[in-house]
Amino acid sequence: MEEDITTCIEVLERGGLILYPTDTIWGIGCDATNPEAVKKVYRLKHRADNKALIVLLDSAEHLDHYVVDVPEMARELIDVAVKPLTIIYDGAYNLAPNLLGDNESVGIRISHEKFSQELCARFGKPVVSTSANVSGEPAAATFAQINPAIVQGVDYVVKYRQDDTAPHSASNIIMLSSDGTFKILR
Known part of the structure; x- marks a missing residue:
């Protein structure tokens, strides 16, 4: 795992793409602050660039670095979530503008999975954490199900957990307004 994390950081720092395990399904990742790297993700997925991307953080303590006004309810939801939870916040900043949605919104998930949490921390x-599939195709539940074009289209493929055959699923998604109102999207 150590070699994978070190190589991922080198690739991310130079604006490259990685294919890595997360707390949900395998993801295509890049530096979420680098607009050129984000463009590469959209191209690889054949995805319209007006669709926002999710980002991972290692800790809720870092939310304030990327969201103008983090509602207290967000921290409470993160603390009690029993499965991976992505929260969409309005007023994102310090992120690549081309990964944001309407109202400069961004979906952020705090990872509790060993590899992705350590990667984000270091x-x-x-x-960025977007499903490892071409847009419109089903998301791969295991590494073996990932489209070869995706595997070949990234700069580094993590070895850790490639043999994991337990199927994984996408996170729950909640849209949370700064006034604390929310909408469950998935």
């Missing part, structure tokens, strides 16, 4: 910036 990289020191948020990492």
Whole structure:
């Protein structure tokens, strides 16, 4: 795992793409503060660039670095979530503008999975986490199900957990307004 994390950080720092395990499904990742790297993700996925991307952080303590006004309810939801939870916040900043949605919104998930949490902590910036599939195709539940074009289209493929055959699923998603109102999207 150590070699994978070190190599991922080198790739992320130079604006490259990684294929890595997360707390949900395998993801395509890049430096979430680098607009050129984000463009590469959209191209690889054949995804319209007006669709926002999710980012991972290692700790809720870092939310204030990327969201103008983090509602207290967000921290409470993160603390009690029993499965991976992505929260969409309005007023994102310090992130690549081309990964944001309407109202400069961003979906952020605090990872509790060993590899992705350690990667985010050591990289020191948020990492994009979008499903490892071509847009419109089903998301791969295991590494073996990932489209070969995706595997070949990244700069580094993490070795850790490639043999994991337990199927994983996407996170729950909640849209949370600064006034504390929310909407469950998935």
